Amino acid sequence: VMRPQDVPMSAFYEFDRHHSLPTALERFGKETEGRARFTWPPERGYTEYFNYYAMTAPNGSHTRDDVIIKGDDDIVWINTTQVRPFAEYLRNRTDIFLLSASVVNQGLCAYYQQQHGAIPESVVGEKLPLPGNGMGEMHDNSTQALALHRYFLSSEEARQKFFITDPPFYPFDFSINVNFVALRRHDFPEIVQIMREKLAEENRYYDEGAITWDMIRKRKKVQGIYMPLVVSHATFGAQNNKTKDVLIEYAEHGRKELALFYGNVLDDW
Numbered sequence: 001v002m003r004p005q006d007v008p009m010s011a012f013y014e015f016d017r018h019h020s021l022p023t024a025l026e027r028f029g030k031e032t033e034g035r036a037r038f039t040w041p042p043e044r045g046y047t048e049y050f051n052y053y054a055m056t057a058p059n060g061s062h063t064r065d066d067v068i069i070k071g072d073d074d075i076v077w078i079n080t081t082q083v084r085p086f087a088e089y090l091r092n093r094t095d096i097f098l099l100s101a102s103v104v105n106q107g108l109c110a111y112y113q114q115q116h117g118a119i120p121e122s123v124v125g126e127k128l129p130l131p132g133n134g135m136g137e138m139h140d141n142s143t144q145a146l147a148l149h150r151y152f153l154s155s156e157e158a159r160q161k162f163f164i165t166d167p168p169f170y171p172f173d174f175s176i177n178v179n180f181v182a183l184r185r186h187d188f189p190e191i192v193q194i195m196r197e198k199l200a201e202e203n204r205y206y207d208e209g210a211i212t213w214d215m216i217r218k219r220k221k222v223q224g225i226y227m228p229l230v231v232s233h234a235t236f237g238a239q240n241n242k243t244k245d246v247l248i249e250y251a252e253h254g255r256k257e258l259a260l261f262y263g264n265v266l267d268d269w
Contacts, residue, residue: 046195046205047192047195047196047205047207050192050195050207051188051192053068053188054188054189054191065185066184066185066186067090067091067182067183067184067185068182068188069083069086069087069180069182070178070180070181070182070183071179071180071231072179072180072233074233074243075179075232076233076234076247076250077152077231077232077250077253078180078230078231078232079163079228079229079230079231082228082229083229085228085229086099086101086182086226086229087182089226090182090183090226091184093169095222096169096223096224097184097187097215097219097221097222097223098178098182098183098212098215098221098223098224099223099224099225099226100176100180100181100223100224100225100226101179101180101225101229101230102162102225102226102227102228102229102231103179103180103230103231103232104149104152104162104230104231104233105138105145105233105234105235105236105239106135106138106176106177106233107126107134107135107136107137107138107139107176107177108134108135108136108172108225109225110124110126110136110138110148111126111127111136112170113164114126116161116164117161118162118164119148119151120151123148124138124144124147124148126138133174133175133176133213134172134174134175134176134177134212135175135176135177139236140236140238140239141238141239142241142242143242145235145236145239145242145246146239146242146246146249149234149246149250150249153249153250153253163230165227165228167227168227168228169225169226169227170224170225170227171223171224172212172224173216173223174212174213174216175208175209175212175213176212177233177236178207178208178211178212179233180229180231182226183211191211191215194214194215194219195210195211197210198210198214232250234247
């Protein structure tokens with residue numbers, strides 16, 4: 001999906017080798033002429049992935065200022081024209097530790113999208129303060145999530161309202177979902193450290209809480225949402241009963257837009 005000049009190297013990780021996705025990824029890897037790599041590491045939680053970037057240099061050419069974008073495998077739509085500005089915004093704002101895209105189907109993002117008129121209250125009605133964190137009521141509401149996705153895809157006019165540039169940045173000071181975020185390479189050793197602290201304290205691998213809430217309260221890190229970059233996140237665990245419906249919506253939209261890269265992604269559902 002990305003142009004080579006926007007994303008010089010991509011890495012993909014997959015937990016479940018029984019799913020047909022690894023085969024599709026391996027095929028895609030051959031077609032990208034070395035610009036993508038794929039690995040299936042042992043199940044040790046997400047710490048292993050972050051540790052990889054703390055210790056490994058793609059092609060031996062990284063610098064401390066590299067910006068690394070972490071995206072979930074169920075990101076189903078990206079405004080690719082804003083990916084490079086997204087990375088550059090973090091690079092230039094040295095006070096910011098973590099930068100999230102404006103995610104369709106994420107509670108806090110939905111609140112700000114709605115404040116700018118992108119989402120009618122009849123579709124989603126997120127209000128601040130969100131219950132306990134930045135995930136919002138929609139996190140557990142599959143019907144609402146599907147309605148939002150359908151509204152987002154309903155017309156170009158509807159989608160254009162999500163492209164918010166003023167202001168470009170909203171800070172947050174609690175835990176949110178890290179569906180599509182940018183981080184600096186030189187921060188990854190500290191990220192691994194705080195994830196290990198989380199494991200010791202709570203006996204669980206929880207990357208989202210560690211790199212958002214723990215980094216904010218323990219390390220006083222500034223984090224926020226970059227509104228011009230819009231991405232769509234299919235479903236959370238509690239929304240899984242609507243996952244196939246969401247994927248069908250985006251696959252049909254992709255076919256209408258002649259985006260042939262969807263291939264056989266729906267075969268396992």
